[in-house]
Amino acid sequence: MTVVNFRRSVSNYPFSYKISWPARFVKPSLRGAAAGCLPDQVRFLPKPGQSVRLAFVGDISAVANRQPPVFDRELVSLLALADLVVGNCESPVVDMPRARFGTRLGTHHAMTREFLQGALAAAAIAPERLVLSLANNHMLDQGIDGFEATRSALDALGVGTIGNTPTVTKVAVGSLTLGLTAFTQWRNAPASEFAGRVAMADAFFAAAGNGLAGVEGVDLVCAVPHWDWEFRHFPRADTRAWAKRLAQLGVGLVAGHHAHVVQPMARIDDTLVAYGLGDFLGTALARQPWPGRIAAIFLVDVSADAATRGEIASYRLVPFMRQRDGEREKMVPLDKVDGELGVKARARWQAVYGTGSAGLTS
Incomplete structure (x- = not known):
């Protein structure tokens, strides 16, 4: 969460981004809808004999919470069945925050290991199933x-990490080998502090050149970018570019975050x-307006069959x-949200994903 970021001139947000932040936080924008977006669920192949299931979630933080969350059992069941x-990790994991005042205000993020x-x-x-x-x-x-x-x-918890360098990390998932990589468009600290520690978008694409390194023997490359402008449901032109x-670099699956609202699905050639x-958890203020409290778990089944190995x-x-x-916080499936709030939230989901189902289907 940016929280306007007037606090630190060392950030790399454009001025127009900063001054628009308060209005967009209060009322997330639906402007800029692009043609060609996909619904919220699609089958591309007949059900494979063998497959692995990936679950992608958004930003994770303790900003809006003093205690761990509660998850509806249906959501728990879905996450428990994922192979990865x-x-x-939207907040640094520290025992004691250094920037105590900013952390209390929510401008500086932090969460404890506990x-x-x-x-x-x-x-x-399970931590060993998490990256x-x-x-x-x-x-x-x-x-x-x-x-x-x-x-x-x-590392002590057994959680895998990516995004500290602009490289591809190989992860064995069932009988498949995935390549995972990540970068951020934005920073809240000087470039010198991020350099060599966190992969920035410019460095990522410069290092990639005409192709990603380290993808030999990888069945599917997945990118996890931190991009776009916050509280806008439809991505900007540079994000789509x-x-x-x-896709041109050979990434087959992209799962983005940072906007703090759900954004559409698209397919670029064979890239989803x-x-x-x-x-996913608590990265804005505790009393955040309702559109920013809608989120998604992105479930992807990847074929492990010989003929379609690595295909979505x-x-x-x-x-x-x-x-x-x-x-x-309490995490509730959207079709279980009651009253006027549920009606508004489901309408917002439909505005982003069109005619796709908003329910928990098999």
């Missing part, structure tokens, strides 16, 4: 020491792109809403 879960462990347990995500991106604008919010503490904490460039999944067989976006439950 990939998300974005909070993260509680959140993963509540969602039935988190460190490539986001908040990763240096607690300084260089906080960044190193984050890496140490995640980057998605096209990722989820522009934005919203916040199907995907499904599972919508849910982050609701307040005292000092924590």
Whole structure:
């Protein structure tokens, strides 16, 4: 979350971005809808005999929570069945925040190892099945020491990480080998602090040149970019251009974040792109306006059959809403949100994904 970022002139946000932030936070924008977007679930291949299931989630933070969250059992069941879960670690993991005042206000992110462990347990995500991106604008919010503490904490928990370098990390998932990579368009700290620690978009594409390194023997390359402008449901032209460039580089699957609202699906040649999944957990203010509390779990089945190995067989976006439950959040499937709020939230989902289903289907 940017929180306008007037606080730090060292950030790389354009001035027009900064001055538009408050209005877009209060009322996320639906402007800029592009043709060719996909519905929230599609099958591309007949059901394969063998496959692996990937679950991508959005930003993870403790900003809006004092206690670990509560997840509806249907969401827990879906996450428990995933062979691998990939998300974005939006907050440094530290025992004691260095920037105490900013952390209390929410301008500097931080979460404890105990909070993260509680959140993963509540969602039935085993740490050894989890990979988190460190490539986001908040990763240096607690300084260089906080960044190193984050890496140490995640390593101690057994959580895999990507995004500290512009390279591809190989991950064995069932009988497949995935290549995972990540970068961020934005930073909240000086470029000198991010250099060599967090992969920036410019460095990522410069290093890639005409092709990504380290993809030999990889069945599917997945990119996890932290991009676009916040609180806008439809991606900007430069974001769509980057998605096209990722497709040209051989990335087969893109799962983005940073916008804090759900964004559409698209297919560029054979590359499947989820522009934005919203916040998985607590990355904005506790009383955030309702459109920013809609998020998605992105389930992707990848074929392990010999003839179609590494091809995406199907995907499904599972919508849910982050609701307040005292000092924590409660994650509820969108079709279980009652009253006027549920009606508005489901209408917003339809505005982004068209005629796709908003329910939990098999």
